[in-house]
Amino acid sequence: MTSGRGFGTRCIHAGEAPDPTTGAHGVPLYQNVTYAFETHGQIEAMRCGDRPHFTYSPRANPTVRCLEVKLADLEGAETSVALNSGMAAISGTLMAVLAGGGHVIASDHLYDLTKAFLATDLPSLGGTVSFVDVSDPIAVENAVTPQTRAIYAEPFSNPHLRVTDPRRLAELARRRDLIVIMDNTFLSPALLRPADLGADIVIHSATKYLSGNGHVQGGVVSGSRQLIEPIRATSHHLGSALSPFAAWLLLAGIHTLPLRMERHSENAYNLAALLAAHPAVEHVHYPGLPSDRFHTLAGELVGLGRDRFGGMIFFSLRGGRAEMGSFLDSLRLCTLAVSLGDCSTLVWPWHEGNLIRISTGLEDFRDLSDDVASALDACVHVAAAD
Structure with missing residues (x-):
């Protein structure tokens, strides 16, 4: 029992x-x-x-x-x-x-x-x-x-x-x-x-x-x-x-679900904040961010805290498909793959517009943030070249 x-x-x-x-x-x-x-x-x-x-x-x-x-x-x-x-x-x-x-x-x-x-x-x-x-x-x-x-x-x-x-x-x-x-x-x-x-x-x-x-x-x-x-x-x-x-x-x-969900959520919260602060990013969809229009309702449902909002992030880049391609091709740690909920961070471009989905994994956040930040920096260089 x-x-x-x-x-x-x-x-x-x-x-x-x-x-x-x-x-x-x-x-x-x-x-x-x-x-x-x-x-x-x-x-x-x-x-x-x-x-x-x-x-x-x-x-x-x-x-x-x-x-x-x-x-x-x-x-x-x-x-x-x-x-x-x-x-x-x-x-x-x-x-x-x-x-x-x-x-x-x-x-x-x-x-x-x-x-x-x-x-x-x-x-x-x-x-x-x-x-x-x-x-x-x-x-x-x-x-x-x-x-x-x-x-x-x-x-x-x-x-x-x-x-x-x-x-x-x-x-x-x-x-x-x-x-x-x-x-x-x-x-x-x-x-x-x-x-x-x-x-x-x-x-x-x-x-x-x-x-x-x-x-x-x-x-x-x-x-x-x-x-x-x-x-x-x-x-x-x-x-x-x-x-x-x-x-x-x-x-x-x-057996390990609660431990994993805490880590997924913490990594996603920190990664969403990184994305929101980067000049290459146009918009971040993540209810854990106080700036998100669903933050208050999401907090009522799942509770407040960096470990409560899940591991999924959607964001759009400034520019177009060239910037998206530059970001995706510059990733070294994250995997370009569909699905979600994996221990590894999975990144996938949406079929329309410049929307990208990230299923945040369980990696050390320093390694994850370094990979994503460097890929975002590559987008800025592409935009500057244009």
Whole structure:
């Protein structure tokens, strides 16, 4: 039992115990596909629900189940389902919630693939979507129709880190009998638990901060049993089961989640301040900075402190693509790569304009700042040459 214990303790112990057969410390990797029954009576008892029993790993697996118990505990939810990618979690959730032709109100600032699924795939499945500024309660209220079932948003959006208040969405949702779905990938439960603020369903791409190392792909959905079981069933039908090995790696990654998120956040805060002070930078999107327009709201949600605002930064350079190219090509420590939540700092140019995303890693800040500052200085030289 981990009830009442601290978050860091629960990251290590929730859902885990020594193996009852061997005494092995840590959750074993149950890589097998099927499970044996000793008698016909056991089979019948399982079918009647009188005796729980694993049958087939694509449906349920002991290692995966430990991960689901841990994540439900960390999110403050009744249950969780772990799936094989973040998009499996997102699409499976939306398909289950909107089954039969429901309507969803979605933030107009979302992860690209989420937006693509909502705009392209959902209509072919009979669902509809309205993209609105979810920070505007009047816009959300006006988008509600008789078919609306859910509101979908990210607390810190991808891109631009626009901050959405789950409390305001939950208040509206309760009045209109709607479900609030939040993708909390950018913050993780170490920094924000949307369920505590009224969200009904919380989604994570476990590939990112929950894993923490870029070595495993997964997704998780947490909420009440009433909401999660249809998502579990839909995802099972789609073949979205998480592999036991991926679950085992995720369990290990989550052990260090709070320590990593503190370091990610501290490095990002300091790096955002460096960017904001450099003449090559036009604008920095980081809610941890007092100058950011979302700073006050973000502080209400995650708390104040350099270790609370997450590891993601978006910023735009002065000039154009030449300056962007100079900055990117001058980096020596940071890696030019997509994804986020890795131990290494990952930098990626947005496909439009001069926006750049940084997933701040765990490096010593002196080394990180030296690399970024020298790359920014190269931009100034390019601009001067022009």
